[in-house]
Amino acid sequence: MKEESQDEQSSTEKKIFEAARDVFQSKGLEGARMQEIADKAKINKSMLHYYYRSKEKLFEKVYQLSLIKVIPQIVSLLNEDLPLEQKLLNFTTKYLEIIRANPDIPLFVLHELNKNPTRLKTFMLNEVGRKVQPFLEQLRQEAQKGNTVDLPAEQILVNIMSMMIFPFIGRPVLQVIFEMDEDEFDRFIEERVNLLPEFIVRSTLK
Amino acid sequence: MKEESQDEQSSTEKKIFEAARDVFQSKGLEGARMQEIADKAKINKSMLHYYYRSKEKLFEKVYQLSLIKVIPQIVSLLNEDLPLEQKLLNFTTKYLEIIRANPDIPLFVLHELNKNPTRLKTFMLNEVGRKVQPFLEQLRQEAQKGNTVDLPAEQILVNIMSMMIFPFIGRPVLQVIFEMDEDEFDRFIEERVNLLPEFIVRSTLK
DNA sequence: GTCTATAAGCAGATAGAC
DNA sequence: GTCTATCTGCTTATAGAC
Numbered sequence: 176m177k178e179e180s181q182d183e184q185s186s187t188e189k190k191i192f193e194a195a196r197d198v199f200q201s202k203g204l205e206g207a208r209m210q211e212i213a214d215k216a217k218i219n220k221s222m223l224h225y226y227y228r229s230k231e232k233l234f235e236k237v238y239q240l241s242l243i244k245v246i247p248q249i250v251s252l253l254n255e256d257l258p259l260e261q262k263l264l265n266f267t268t269k270y271l272e273i274i275r276a277n278p279d280i281p282l283f284v285l286h287e288l289n290k291n292p293t294r295l296k297t298f299m300l301n302e303v304g305r306k307v308q309p310f311l312e313q314l315r316q317e318a319q320k321g322n323t324v325d326l327p328a329e330q331i332l333v334n335i336m337s338m339m340i341f342p343f344i345g346r347p348v349l350q351v352i353f354e355m356d357e358d359e360f361d362r363f364i365e366e367r368v369n370l371l372p373e374f375i376v377r378s379t380l381k
Numbered sequence: 382m383k384e385e386s387q388d389e390q391s392s393t394e395k396k397i398f399e400a401a402r403d404v405f406q407s408k409g410l411e412g413a414r415m416q417e418i419a420d421k422a423k424i425n426k427s428m429l430h431y432y433y434r435s436k437e438k439l440f441e442k443v444y445q446l447s448l449i450k451v452i453p454q455i456v457s458l459l460n461e462d463l464p465l466e467q468k469l470l471n472f473t474t475k476y477l478e479i480i481r482a483n484p485d486i487p488l489f490v491l492h493e494l495n496k497n498p499t500r501l502k503t504f505m506l507n508e509v510g511r512k513v514q515p516f517l518e519q520l521r522q523e524a525q526k527g528n529t530v531d532l533p534a535e536q537i538l539v540n541i542m543s544m545m546i547f548p549f550i551g552r553p554v555l556q557v558i559f560e561m562d563e564d565e566f567d568r569f570i571e572e573r574v575n576l577l578p579e580f581i582v583r584s585t586l587k
Numbered sequence: 588g589t590c591t592a593t594a595a596g597c598a599g600a601t602a603g604a605c
Numbered sequence: 606g607t608c609t610a611t612c613t614g615c616t617t618a619t620a621g622a623c
Binding site for chain 3: 414415416426427429430434435436
């Protein structure tokens, strides 16, 4: 059972994991109830312990997979050998796809990280740091040629990440402010995903 | 006791509230422990119940005050009768000050809102919605004159909010990616607060 | 592997002395 | 108003039948 890959998991184990993912991502570790996970998976509560031993261990699985889904792919996108404009278009387009497919992960991860900043601090994040450096360097070189907007490279990257990620984190607030129902907000996101890569290029390069 | 204003609160009550604010904002409602709040306030656990009856009630106080601190001031900034450029500079500068003075509020509120989207949905948020409309209208009018970037007004506003708010929510991740310690990140924020209003104007108007 | 019943521990809440 | 001691209920976790 321990070293099984995803596709040879029993259907029960998979159902549990998916229910746990949903509940943990919306309620957080402490807000989640094992009973709610069991109900959502339509199995008995004691099965949770049979497959995952404890709430903490089940959570850890969900948390790590959430990180893996969102972090490493990004990095590779930043390291392809492309001119800045192409790289930016490529990076933002693909990254928006990833977040859109996993819209609950950013808030979930950031909340848990905020409660416990040491948890996984060294997991893969500083590896990300190393890989981001070349991209920042590329930004600086273009800046010297006068090709980018006049901001430090780090600030530019934060602008880009902000505009991509925040709408998913802030959804409940934005939806009320703009008086949108679920469908309307989904269309708003659709529109954003279409317009943003182009806008990011325009507002970064000059 | 019930209807006391802030400044006639007993010192104990105040200490409790401030400790509760810190703990709730970093751990969330369910992650917070009454014992931890008591320890941080350096008082006995039963005092919490003496002053606030229950965890839930204490939380509600903290939550509402958090919302009040961050939301209404913003709105007024958007309704002053100023040309767009002035309004943008004014709004972003002041709003960044507010968040900077309350950096934990956005993640806290968004996490709680995510767990319980109905809580306070109608509190003051749709009032905000009404007051944001004139600003969106102003954006649209400038767009017709060809004075703004070519994006729907709502997308522009989301860009602005994203760039202001996200760095505070994403702090733990950004700090690791950029390999910054606390002081370095504080300086990064300082730099950002100085550069961002100007950049937002430049990337919104043309 | 799946269920029912139950144990064990913890955190919020209260009683009551001072 | 503040403390110590205690209760109660909920939630995780386990035992054991099938």
